[in-house]
Amino acid sequence: MAKVTRRPLMAGNWKMNLNHLEANLLVQKLAASLTEKQLTDVETVVLPPFTDLRSVQTVVEGDKLLIGYGAQDLSPHASGAYTGDISGPMLAKLGCTYVVVGHSERRAYHHEDDGVVNAKVKAALTHGLTPILCVGEGLDVREDGRHVAHCADQLVAALSGITAEQATKIVVAYEPIWAIGTGKTATPDDAQEVCRAVRQRLVEIYGQDTADQIRILYGGSVKASNIAAIMSQTDVDGGLVGGASLDAEEFAQICRFPEHIAR
Ligand SMILES: O=C[C@H](O)COP(=O)(O)O
Numbered sequence: 001m002a003k004v005t006r007r008p009l010m011a012g013n014w015k016m017n018l019n020h021l022e023a024n025l026l027v028q029k030l031a032a033s034l035t036e037k038q039l040t041d042v043e044t045v046v047l048p049p050f051t052d053l054r055s056v057q058t059v060v061e062g063d064k065l066l067i068g069y070g071a072q073d074l075s076p077h078a079s080g081a082y083t084g085d086i087s088g089p090m091l092a093k094l095g096c097t098y099v100v101v102g103h104s105e106r107r108a109y110h111h112e113d114d115g116v117v118n119a120k121v122k123a124a125l126t127h128g129l130t131p132i133l134c135v136g137e138g139l140d141v142r143e144d145g146r147h148v149a150h151c152a153d154q155l156v157a158a159l160s161g162i163t164a165e166q167a168t169k170i171v172v173a174y175e176p177i178w179a180i181g182t183g184k185t186a187t188p189d190d191a192q193e194v195c196r197a198v199r200q201r202l203v204e205i206y207g208q209d210t211a212d213q214i215r216i217l218y219g220g221s222v223k224a225s226n227i228a229a230i231m232s233q234t235d236v237d238g239g240l241v242g243g244a245s246l247d248a249e250e251f252a253q254i255c256r257f258p259e260h261i262a263r
Pocket residue numbers: 013103175179180181182183219220221222240241242243244
């Protein structure tokens with residue numbers, strides 16, 4: 001089946017790496033490594049730690065860089081006595097476009113369950129941010145052959161109460177936990193199997209038109225050397241890149257993937 005045209009998105013999740021000075025340097029290097037056409041063809045986004053966001057905003061706006069940015073998490077609440085948390089309005093004020101929600105590291109280390117993830121998706125949308133909603137299975141689930149059902153269940157729970165119009169503003173990321181930071185990449189077929197199932201579930205909930213507008217990313221040991229094969233898959237619209245996004249040239253090469261897809 002022909003691939004529906006959705007603008008590819010490469011989002012670099014820096015996780016807990018780089019201070020604000022290092023952040024500025026990386027964003028400037030990244031922008032300098034990509035042409036205006038490349039940045040137009042492939043949406044390029046960085047997701048730094050909270051403490052870097054103001055600096056990234058200043059360099060992106062000051063130098064009019066065609067690079068988007070966002071945060072790695074947000075509170076489900078808009079304000080209040082939630083020590084250590086950061087709210088959607090705070091991120092919106094910093095010019096963020098995106099926010100990661102439900103990353104497996106948040107689910108594991110901060111015990112975020114489906115209810116919390118759903119509340120965060122709603123908070124992001126309420127405050128004009130695009131959630132990058134992460135789903136993905138651990139190794140035990142994959143070995144049991146339950147990965148498709150597991151990811152579909154996480155998706156459905158996270159989208160509870162979300163309308164079709166809101167759903168068009170969401171990005172979904174499939175990240176098999178066993179492939180994160182391990183060097184083990186899912187094969188392009190593995191990525192397509194789950195991304196296709198995610199799209200199918202979106203069709204069931206919202207209909208084909210809405211599902212066709214939603215971008216689905218793959219994440220898990222994405223590198224310049226494997227991105228083209230992953231991006232050749234019908235239902236994969238981009239990458240959520242961890243380690244490889246900390247190197248400006250490697251991430252720029254990932255963003256240049258269209259040049260490596262055989263025509
Ligand atoms: O959010 C990004 C993912 O967790 C992937 O990380 P990785 O590219 O270092 O495997």
